[in-house]
Amino acid sequence: MNHASRLMTALLLAIALMTAASIQHNLAGLSLDSLWEVSPTNWQTLLLQYSWAPRQAVALIAGALLGLSGCLMQQCLRNPLASPSTLGVSAGAQLSLTLATLYAPSLLVIGRNSIAIIGALAAAALALALASRRQFSPLAVVLAGLLLSLYCGAASSALLLMRHDQLASVFIWGGGSLVQNGWQSAQTLALTLAAATLGATVLIRPLSLLSLGEQAASALGVRLGTLRIATLTLAAILSAIVVAEVGVIGFIGLAAPALARLCGCNRFGHQLLWSPLLGALTLWGVDLCLQLVGPISGSQIPTGAVTGLFGAPLLMLLLARLPKLSPQLETNHHQSWHHPHPQALVFGAMAFTILATLAALYSGFGLQGWSLDNGELLPWRWPRVTAAGCAGLLLAASGVIMQRLLANPMASPELLGVSSGAAIGIAVVMIGLGTASLAAQLMGATFGALIALGMIIALSHRVQYQASHLILAGIALTALMEGLAVLMTASGDPRAVALMSWLSGSTYRVSPSLALSCALAAALLLMLVLIARRPLQAIALGDSISRNSGFAPNRSRLALLILVAACSAAATLAVGPMSFVSLMAPHIARQLGAASLQHQLILAMPIGMALLISADWVGRYLIYPWQLPAGLVTTLLGGPYLLWLMLKRN
Known part of the structure; x- marks a missing residue:
């Protein structure tokens, strides 16, 4: 028996055992005939027929649809990392449904599916437009999808914090719960699967020809543009309908085609057959586990939150098997111009930071409008x-180091999962250990960041820390950390509400002692950052020059990555995980004309401070009397900036 057969046998055996356990648990005291007998007076029979049985059907059909969607996307883009999750399709569908629920509930009369399809198609079109500048390379596609997912997720979180009373059910649904109270969702998904099967059958031949290469497929009469539009539209519609019916189910679309290839399905026709089957079995198996664990844990965990925990290790496995990526993203972005007086830029940034600090300290909006207090x-x-x-300063410094170290202007600690690792470390201390002491949280943040960093190093060591592999490994690790965060917030612990707000990047919980500790940590780390300029400059010029300058390249990279982890841990401890600050500050400094490392670093740090101070101040008063966490503000402002930046780059 070969490896593929053993894998399939183990999967089927595990699902068979879980199915038997689930039937034993749900059919206790009932016969199998209860599945078909109608007994309005027997509540166990009603629960079995209208809750348990529909849930099994929905899990199977939704998994098949996601597996089919992922298979179509990966074959169309020739990208093993493409899926509804990595392209931002699911996040776009969720945001469109949230907006419709809040501001245009009358549109829901048309149907949730139509609204979700519009959001999914818009997200897919934007992600592909961004990735087209890089010939749909795996890294470019994933980065574009990540940016869209972050932005759509931040927008949904902002709406939830503002209107939590109206969107509480949407939040529960968005977690990807398969709990059912009838057969309506199963019927809708079944009809969709039947129609999708017909559509996919028509696309088998032209998509199979893509395996020969674009030039060969075009020579054989395949219209590549029309084929891509039709295939991606079908895949996005399938994913949107699943989101509309059961919420966001992550990574099944990525896992099913990968499992099919691991089982020996090399031809597209075979993958198209086995991907839906494996997607159905995978989602069904995960949901069966939750049905068995739920009564024991005392809480109902959304299935969609757990699939991310399975998908992230799979993404790491795919990364290990992925061939060396194109070096087109490995070179630093061309510096268009050099400012003749960089010192003036630094003084200007410092002056703006001082003004933002004074405004945040002494101005505010109240019942009488804007005012200055005494x-x-x-x-x-x-x-x-x-x-x-202090957090803005540390994040900006870590962003400059990451971008210079990886020679990639899209690199940042949040992309490498270091910030997420620090956040999860603090969350474990707060909820798992039940302690809120500053020392314990600092220790948790440091261990979390170092564990994340260790995993990144282990995944990227064999390719000498190639930028593309580092970023893809960080994306996988971020997805794993986000899955753990969702599990913690779904645990039913009262502290989960405060944790959710803090995970959005909030300064609400900052005390005077924490602020002083953060200032001390920032001062110490700033000294190390300034010391690290010389080895960073040497590494940026190449390994040979680095060796001639007396710096061992690999050891220097490792030391710099540890410094980035320390900066991220300290910033995360203070204000939670922040998105885009460590990306925006170095970009703005570069756009202003800071060409050298020294000038970019010194200019980016006050810009980072001003960005985060301003974001915290704007979040306090933008939608007064509600407050938005600073992390959501930076994402809502930074997302469009970075999307524009990716479109601008040639």
Whole structure:
């Protein structure tokens, strides 16, 4: 028996055992005939027929649809990392449904599926437009999807925080729950699967010809543009309908085609047959596990939250098997111009930071409108401003180091999963260990960041820390950490609500002692960052020059990555995980004309401080009397900027 047969046998055996356990649990005291007998007076029979049985059907059909969608996307783009999750399709569908529920509920009369399809198609079109500048390379596609997913997720979270009373059910649904109270969703998904099977059958031949290469397929009469549009439209519609019926189910679309290839399905026709089957079995198996564990844990965990835990290791496995990626993203972005007076830029950035700090400390909006206070609120404001400024400085410095180290202007600690690792470390200390002491949280953040860093190093060591592999490994690790965060917030613990707000990047919980500790950590780490300029400059010029300068390239890279982890841990401890600050600050410094490492670093740090202080101040008053976490503000502002940046780059 070969490896593929053993894998398939183990999967089927595990699912058979879980099915038997689930039937034993749900059919206790009932016969199998209860599945077909109608007994309005027997509540167990009603629960079996209208809850348990539909849930099994929905899990199977939804998994098959996601597997088919992922298979079509991967074959169309010739990209083993393409899926509804990595392209941002699921996040786009979820955001469109959230907007419709809140601002245009009358549109829901048309049908949730139509609204979800519009959002999914818009997200897919934007992601592919961004990736087209890089010939749909695996890294470009994943980065574009990541940016869209972050932005759509931040927008949904902002709406939830503002209108949590109206969107509480949407939040529960968005977690990807397969709990059913009838057969309507199963019937809708079954009809969709039947129609999708017919559509996929028509596309088998032209998509199979893509395996020969684009030039060969075009010579054989395949219209590549029309084929891609038709295939991706079909795949996005399938994913959108699943989102509309059961919420976001992550990574099944990525896992099913990968499992099919691992089982020996090399031809596209075989993959198209086995991907839906394996997707159905995978989602069904995960849901069966949750049905058995749920009564024991005392909480109903959404199935969609757990699939990310399975998908992230699979993405790491795919990364290990992925051939060396194109070096087109490995070179640094061309510096268009050099500012003749970089010192003036630095003084200007510092002046703007001081103005933003004064505005955050002494101005505000209340019942009488905008006003300047005489310092009465200073004891409550200065810890938040101090923590935001120190975190912005550390994130900006870590972003410059990452971008210079990897020679990639799209690199940042959040892309490498270091910030997520630090956040999960703190979350484990807060909820798992039940302690809120500053020392314990700092220790948790440091261990979390170092564990994340160790996993990144282990995954990328064999390719000498190639930028593309580092970023893809970080994306997989971020997905794993996000899955753990969702499990914690779904645990039913009252502290989960505060944790969710903090995970959005918030300064609400900053105390004076925490603010002073953050300032001290920022001062110490800033000294190390300034010391690290010389080895960073040497590495940026190449390994040979680095050796001639007295710096061992691999050891220097490792030391710099540890420094990035320390900066991210300290910033995360203060304000939670922040998105886009470590990307935006170095970009803005570069656009202003800071060409050298020294000038870019010194200019980016006050820009990072100003960005985060301003984001925290804007979040306090933008939708007064509600407050938005600073992390959501930076994502909502930084997302369009980076999308524009990717479209602008040639």
